[in-house]
Amino acid sequence: MAAVSPRIHEVPDDLFAAMDFCYEQGWTDGLPVVPPQVDRVKAMLAADQRPAETVVARHPATELELSLHAAAVNAVMAGCLPEYFPVLVAAFEAMDRPDFNFHGSTASTGGSAPLLIVSGPCADEIGMNADVNLFGPGNRANATIGRAVRLILRNVFQMLPGISDKSTQGNPGKYSFCIAERSRGNPWPLLCEAQGYAKGASSVTVFAGGGFCNVENHGGNTPEQILASVADAMANYGCITLGQSVVILAPEHMRILADAAWTRERAQAFLFTHARRPADGMKGVGKYRDSEYDKQHGGNAHGLVEPGFVHRGLRPDDILITMGGGDAGGHSCFIPSWSRGRGSLIQHAAIIVRSDSQQT
Amino acid sequence: MQLYSPMSTTPKRQAFRAPALAGLEGTRIGILENNKLNAEEMLREVAALFTERHGCSVRMLRSKANASAPAPANTLVDLAQDVDFLITGLGD
Numbered sequence: 001m002a003a004v005s006p007r008i009h010e011v012p013d014d015l016f017a018a019m020d021f022c023y024e025q026g027w028t029d030g031l032p033v034v035p036p037q038v039d040r041v042k043a044m045l046a047a048d049q050r051p052a053e054t055v056v057a058r059h060p061a062t063e064l065e066l067s068l069h070a071a072a073v074n075a076v077m078a079g080c081l082p083e084y085f086p087v088l089v090a091a092f093e094a095m096d097r098p099d100f101n102f103h104g105s106t107a108s109t110g111g112s113a114p115l116l117i118v119s120g121p122c123a124d125e126i127g128m129n130a131d132v133n134l135f136g137p138g139n140r141a142n143a144t145i146g147r148a149v150r151l152i153l154r155n156v157f158q159m160l161p162g163i164s165d166k167s168t169q170g171n172p173g174k175y176s177f178c179i180a181e182r183s184r185g186n187p188w189p190l191l192c193e194a195q196g197y198a199k200g201a202s203s204v205t206v207f208a209g210g211g212f213c214n215v216e217n218h219g220g221n222t223p224e225q226i227l228a229s230v231a232d233a234m235a236n237y238g239c240i241t242l243g244q245s246v247v248i249l250a251p252e253h254m255r256i257l258a259d260a261a262w263t264r265e266r267a268q269a270f271l272f273t274h275a276r277r278p279a280d281g282m283k284g285v286g287k288y289r290d291s292e293y294d295k296q297h298g299g300n301a302h303g304l305v306e307p308g309f310v311h312r313g314l315r316p317d318d319i320l321i322t323m324g325g326g327d328a329g330g331h332s333c334f335i336p337s338w339s340r341g342r343g344s345l346i347q348h349a350a351i352i353v354r355s356d357s358q359q360t
Numbered sequence: 361m362q363l364y365s366p367m368s369t370t371p372k373r374q375a376f377r378a379p380a381l382a383g384l385e386g387t388r389i390g391i392l393e394n395n396k397l398n399a400e401e402m403l404r405e406v407a408a409l410f411t412e413r414h415g416c417s418v419r420m421l422r423s424k425a426n427a428s429a430p431a432p433a434n435t436l437v438d439l440a441q442d443v444d445f446l447i448t449g450l451g452d
Contacts, residue, residue: 007365064368104428155366
């Protein structure tokens with residue numbers, strides 16, 4: 001379907017009046033936005049040399065398209081700098097894949113929000129925060145890239161609260177949910193390396209996150225103690241499903257694993273084994289379904305699946321684990337997937353700088 | 361000051377309602393359930409009311425693998441060839 005030219009609105013030459021105009025048009029997330037002046041949008045678009053009408057993502061139900069131009073307008077409104085733009089574009093390229101199902105995950109009563117995890121040198125190059133106060137506030141890149149995702153979902157894809165976005169309770173991450181993976185002191189391969197990207201390349205991973213669960217453990221001194229706390233959070237009756245998981249280990253916790261030479265794969269296997277509930281317990285709270293049990297325990301069951309139990313996810317690599325946060329504090333976190341099942345699966349994409357400078 | 365609109369530039373899709381049925385008596389019903397916990401039971405109950413009150417027959421039940429994704433086009437095409445109207449719903 002041929003796109004029409006982007007519409008231009010003439011407004012009074014007054015910044016506050018322009019901000020009010022954006023409110024009146026219904027273009028904001030409730031917070032004031034930077035008015036998307038033409039010259040600022042053009043500066044944002046210069047961060048990607050492809051034609052402005054290039055389609056980055058398409059809504060599977062309404063067929064509305066996200067062009068680079070529309071992405072740039074919303075990036076300006078969110079407060080992004082042009083150097084952040086390749087991350088935003090890569091995030092939507094990843095979310096556009098059918099298995100991410102961004103329509104369902106943003107329309108559902110489940111109330112998930114797309115979590116972005118930026119991995120690789122790009123994070124430092126654009127000044128992202130992977131350290132203290134990881135999930136915010138305080139860092140412009142983290143805050144505005146995540147916010148631009150929300151504004152695009154709202155303005156371009158028309159995922160409007162109460163109309164097409166039917167979240168029962170929403171999620172604070174629906175304002176912004178974007179972090180960088182911490183590379184400093186990280187004993188494991190970075191996500192971008194584990195995902196198979198070339199050395200020096202960066203990636204963004206997208207996950208429909210259903211909330212945020214702090215995992216506090218200041219007394220544990222072994223990997224088993226730390227990860228048992230995480231597994232318990234992953235398997236609480238309110239959260240346990242066949243869905244995927246994101247676990248961000250605090251540096252204090254990660255150090256305990258690293259000192260014992262635990263790999264990511266070993267930690268994933270431990271969490272998958274222990275993040276489980278008895279089938280009878282699932283029946284007791286009304287969450288047991290034969291079809292889900294059969295899916296987990298059927299012919300393709302993973303070797304760690306135990307009869308009589310419902311595990312979180314289908315296999316260990318359903319659990320994405322990496323490190324983030326400040327040096328002090330035994331506070332890791334678990335982020336559950338959207339809703340009850342596997343309606344949205346983790347995706348990732350390379351972050352490619354297409355401006356005049358070098359490729360990242 | 362000139363501001364760009366942040367909306368999609370995709371032209372609005374033209375959508376049309378199907379013509380209304382001339383009547384319900386003796387018509388064929390298709391059921392499209394979405395794999396949620398109570399979807400099939402609820403939709404069959406609704407279909408049973410049509411059967412009881414208007415002599416309709418249930419011709420086809422189809423399931424969606426993913427409740428939140430649009431039904432595949434071939435599912436809708438198959439259903440449209442064999443039924444007069446379709447009942448669908450959330451079924452949570």
